[in-house]
Structure formats: structure tokens, C-alpha cells
Amino acid sequence: MTTLSFKLNEHLYLRDPQHTQLGHKIIHSSITLIDKLGFEQFTFKKLALEIDSTEASIYRYFENKHRLLVYLISWYWHWIEYRMEIFTSALPDPKEKLKTCLRIVAEKQKYDPTFEFVDEAALHRIVISELDKTYLTKGVDELNKEGLFGGFKGVCQKIVKIVIEINPSYPFANSLVSTLLITAHQQLFFSDHLPSLTSLKADEDRYDNLYMFLENLVFSSLKT
Amino acid sequence: MTTLSFKLNEHLYLRDPQHTQLGHKIIHSSITLIDKLGFEQFTFKKLALEIDSTEASIYRYFENKHRLLVYLISWYWHWIEYRMEIFTSALPDPKEKLKTCLRIVAEKQKYDPTFEFVDEAALHRIVISELDKTYLTKGVDELNKEGLFGGFKGVCQKIVKIVIEINPSYPFANSLVSTLLITAHQQLFFSDHLPSLTSLKADEDRYDNLYMFLENLVFSSLKT
DNA sequence: GAGTTTATAGTAGTATTACTATCTTTTTTA
DNA sequence: TAAAAAAGATAGTAATACTACTATAAACTC
Numbered sequence: 270m271t272t273l274s275f276k277l278n279e280h281l282y283l284r285d286p287q288h289t290q291l292g293h294k295i296i297h298s299s300i301t302l303i304d305k306l307g308f309e310q311f312t313f314k315k316l317a318l319e320i321d322s323t324e325a326s327i328y329r330y331f332e333n334k335h336r337l338l339v340y341l342i343s344w345y346w347h348w349i350e351y352r353m354e355i356f357t358s359a360l361p362d363p364k365e366k367l368k369t370c371l372r373i374v375a376e377k378q379k380y381d382p383t384f385e386f387v388d389e390a391a392l393h394r395i396v397i398s399e400l401d402k403t404y405l406t407k408g409v410d411e412l413n414k415e416g417l418f419g420g421f422k423g424v425c426q427k428i429v430k431i432v433i434e435i436n437p438s439y440p441f442a443n444s445l446v447s448t449l450l451i452t453a454h455q456q457l458f459f460s461d462h463l464p465s466l467t468s469l470k471a472d473e474d475r476y477d478n479l480y481m482f483l484e485n486l487v488f489s490s491l492k493t
Numbered sequence: 494m495t496t497l498s499f500k501l502n503e504h505l506y507l508r509d510p511q512h513t514q515l516g517h518k519i520i521h522s523s524i525t526l527i528d529k530l531g532f533e534q535f536t537f538k539k540l541a542l543e544i545d546s547t548e549a550s551i552y553r554y555f556e557n558k559h560r561l562l563v564y565l566i567s568w569y570w571h572w573i574e575y576r577m578e579i580f581t582s583a584l585p586d587p588k589e590k591l592k593t594c595l596r597i598v599a600e601k602q603k604y605d606p607t608f609e610f611v612d613e614a615a616l617h618r619i620v621i622s623e624l625d626k627t628y629l630t631k632g633v634d635e636l637n638k639e640g641l642f643g644g645f646k647g648v649c650q651k652i653v654k655i656v657i658e659i660n661p662s663y664p665f666a667n668s669l670v671s672t673l674l675i676t677a678h679q680q681l682f683f684s685d686h687l688p689s690l691t692s693l694k695a696d697e698d699r700y701d702n703l704y705m706f707l708e709n710l711v712f713s714s715l716k717t
Numbered sequence: 718g719a720g721t722t723t724a725t726a727g728t729a730g731t732a733t734t735a736c737t738a739t740c741t742t743t744t745t746t747a
Numbered sequence: 748t749a750a751a752a753a754a755g756a757t758a759g760t761a762a763t764a765c766t767a768c769t770a771t772a773a774a775c776t777c
Contacts, residue, residue, distance in 0.1 A: 307631035312763065326726055401625040407531035409686045422689055440692060441706045447683060447690040448676045455675065456668055462633045465646055466671040468664060482665045489713045536734065550754055
């Protein structure tokens with residue numbers, strides 16, 4: 270069992286998967302499977318088969334596969350926020366803070382051994398391909414009322430604060446930040462699958478390209 | 494039967510719905526139904542019931558509901574491109590052209606009587622909620638190979654050309670344009686459902702707000 | 718230490734979805 | 748008017764997204 274874990278919104282699950290071994294297996298293998306199959310082809314039956322358990326057992330942890338996805342992506346944003354905290358807290362200059370946040374968002378995510386049962390690289394790919402599906406649903410208002418998008422909102426608000434410090438008169442701080450967080454993932458997807466929609470190359474430099482695009486976008490918007 | 498229609502990619506359908514009465518009913522009612530139910534809850538069975546036909550008949554037009562969605566959204570982008578053509582062709586200044594394109598993207602879309610069987614206002618709501626689902630799928634590469642994203646790419650390339658005219662040395666034209674097209678819809682979604690992620694108000698002014706945000710974003714990026 | 722909760726896992730279903738196949742009827746057109 | 752194309756009717760299948768109920772094992776009380 271990991272020593273460090275995030276306290277995620279209780280409405281995300283029926284039973285906390287961070288507390289049990291089966292829960293850990295659900296988290297770990299759902300990341301592997303959704304990454305491999307895509308969210309549409311992913312089912313609790315396939316997951317149950319993978320972890321040698323049953324559909325019914327998984328349903329005791331998560332109401333349905335959509336909530337499991339929301340859980341995973343919420344976990345991701347809490348992880349991002351935690352890392353932003355670590356790397357920006359010592360920086361005095363808000364511009365440097367903002368650049369650090371952008372770097373964290375734009376960087377190639379790799380396995381973080383602090384959290385044993387989560388493969389962050391695979392989870393990053395899931396966020397790239399499936400993020401929008403968490404909120405683009407008729408049930409969005411209900412999910413939102415339950416606070417299930419707190420992870421994303423937390424990261425957003427954190428960066429908005431920095432943005433306002435840099436330029437208090439900029440009138441679109443919230444829009445700019447949500448745009449940059451989403452576009453960071455979208456542009457990576459495009460570079461893999463729809464290259465004519467992006468200026469990023471499909472090679473390893475793309476993370477640097479992405480960072481430069483985001484920095485340019487954000488700082489030129491904030492220039493007074 | 495309408496006099497004016499778009500020539501959409503032939504791989505989008507099995508039988509061209511613009512050629513028959515049943516095809517028109519499929520297009521018209523699928524827009525109404527997807528708007529009402531959301532794409533996940535929408536089924537060919539429900540559509541068949543609505544138009545007094547059968548599932549099997551609808552399957553003769555579209556391979557599956559995902560391709561129907563891609564068709565509808567492709568139609569939308571062709572319509573946007575057509576309107577951009579009309580309103581920009583007479584303008585000599587590329588900056589004015591770009592502003593006009595932004596205005597078309599950011600504006601409240603309303604019923605265009607040129608195309609009888611398409612409710613553009615409802616289709617706009619579908620694009621807002623479902624656009625990303627057209628390409629965020631494991632089958633994206635195959636769809637792309639068939640050229641099914643031509644509508645979106647067309648609009649994108651058109652604006653990219655104008656952007657390059659304004660500032661030939663800006664290195665992220667494709668990324669900037671795809672970002673602005675997608676963010677235009679995303680921000681409207683947020684203003685309805687996740688207001689803390691946007692600077693737009695939920696009232697009628699939001700279209701003006703959106704235009705100003707996009708103009709600010711794009712023109713500050715292009716400033717030399 | 719026996720008996721009773723309580724937590725957890727497993728079995729077996731059901732309604733719906735996303736199709737496919739086949740056959741008949743209607744409409745179009747040559 | 749005959750042929751062909753389109754639409755409709757009917758039925759069936761495999762997979763999906765669940766739910767209800769049963770079984771077992773640990774843990775807690777008396």
C-alpha cells in the first residue's frame with residue numbers, strides 16, 4: 270500500500286479503491302486497458318477478466334465506467350497540481366511560476382514511483398484521448414454539482430491566480446487558462462493523428478514545441 | 494428538395510442522404526434527437542421511431558451512428574466555410590478577413606433557410622457538445638485516411654492562410670487556428686455548464702465576449 | 718469460543734444496444 | 748410494362764451495461 274495518496278471527492282466512487290487490494294488492481298488495470306482499447310471499447314467485463322475478478326465486484330467500487338474515467342482523470346489533475354505545488358512554491362516571480370506550470374503541463378509525463386499502482390505515462394495518454402469525454406455528456410451538471418471536476422478546476426484556479434498576479438487587468442484569465450490546459454493535450458493528439466491541425470512535429474521535440482507554443486500564446490496575451 | 498447543397502466526402506455515407514426524402518428525414522431528425530438526448534443516448538432505433546421508419550433503413554444510409562455524427566459535423570464545417578467565403582472574399586485587408594472569420598465562428602448560429610432540412614442552431618449545439626467525439630476514438634486514423642475530417646481541415650487551412658498573410662514569421666499558425674476553432678465551442682459549453690472555467694457570462698452577451706477573447710488571443714499572438 | 722454482523726466476492730440473470738440477414742412491397746426509370 | 752433500385756417488415760445475434768441474489772470470510776460481540 271502506498272504511503273502517499275490523494276483525497277479525491279467521495280462521490281467519485283462507491284467504495285474507495287485506494288483502500289483495498291482489489292481497488293488497486295482496478296485502478297492499475299483500468300489504466301492499462303483504457304489506454305490500450307480506448308474508452309468506448311473498454312468494459313467492466315474485460316477489466317474483470319484482466320484482474321481475475323468479476324463485473325459485480327467492480328460495480329461495487331464504481332457506479333459505471335464513466336465515473337471510473339472521471340476518477341482516473343481527477344487523479345491525474347491532483348497529481349499535476351501536487352507537482353505544480355512542489356516546483357513553484359519556492360519561486361518568488363509569478364512569471365517564473367507560470368512558466369513552470371506550463372512546463373509541467375507540456376512535458377512528457379513519465380512513471381512516478383511515488384504512486385505505485387498508477388502508470389502516469391499511460392494515464393497521460395488517457396487524458397489526451399479521453400479528457401473531454403468526462404464532461405461532454407448530458408449528465409455534466411449533476412457531476413459538476415457533486416464536485417467531480419474539482420481536480421481540473423483546482424489546477425485551473427491555481428494558474429488563474431498567477432495570471433492575475435502578472436496582469437490584473439487581463440479580462441479573460443479563466444478562459445485563457447482552461448484553453449491552455451485543454452489545448453496542451455489536444456495538440457499532442459493532433460500531432461499523433463491529425464498533423465495538419467498542429468504546428469508540432471510528431472517526434473520527441475514536440476514537447477519543447479508545445480511548451481513554446483503555450484508560452485507564446487499565454488505571455489503575448491498577458492503583455493500590457 | 495434544396496437547390497443548394499454541399500458535396501460531402503462520399504465515405505461519410507453509404508447512400509447520399511441529400512438525394513432522397515428518407516435521407517432528409519434522417520438528417521433533420523437526427524439533429525433534433527442528438528441535440529435532445531446527447532450522442533450517447535441517441536440510437537438508430539429511436540431515430541427510426543421518430544421518422545416512422547426502421548433501423549435497417551437507416552443503416553442503408555450510414556454505417557453506424559458515429560459516422561452519422563461525423564457527417565453532421567462535417568456538414569457544419571462546410572457551411573461555416575461557405576459563409577466565410579461569402580463574407581471575406583470582398584475584403585482586401587487580411588486583418589479584416591481574419592476578424593470576419595472570428596466573428597462567424599463566435600457568433601450565435603441561427604437557422605439558415607438556404608438549407609431547409611438542417612436546423613443550424615441545433616447543429617451548432619451538437620458541435621459544441623459532440624465535436625471532439627468525432628476524432629477522439631481509436632478509429633481516428635482510418636477515418637482520417639478516408640478524408641472524413643475534410644470539413645474541419647478546410648476551415649482550418651483557410652484561416653491559416655490569412656494568418657500567414659498577416660504574420661509570415663509566426664511559427665504556430667496551424668496550432669493557433671485549431672485551438673481557436675475548438676476553444677470557440679468549448680468556451681460556450683463551459684459558460685453553460687462549468688462557468689468557473691470560462692470568463693464568458695452565461696447571458697446573451699457571451700457571443701460578444703467570446704469574440705473579444707478570440708480576437709485578443711489571436712491578434713496578440715500575431716503581433717510582431 | 719459460538720454466534721452474529723459486516724465486508725467482500727461470485728453467479729446468474731435482464732433489458733438494451735448495435736448491428737446483420739432475408740424477404741416483401743413500393744417506387745423509380747428505362 | 749418490365750427491371751432495378753429503394754424502402755419496409757421481421758427476426759435474430761453477440762455484446763453491453765447493468766441488477767438481484769447468493770456465498771464466503773473476517774471481525775466483533777456476548
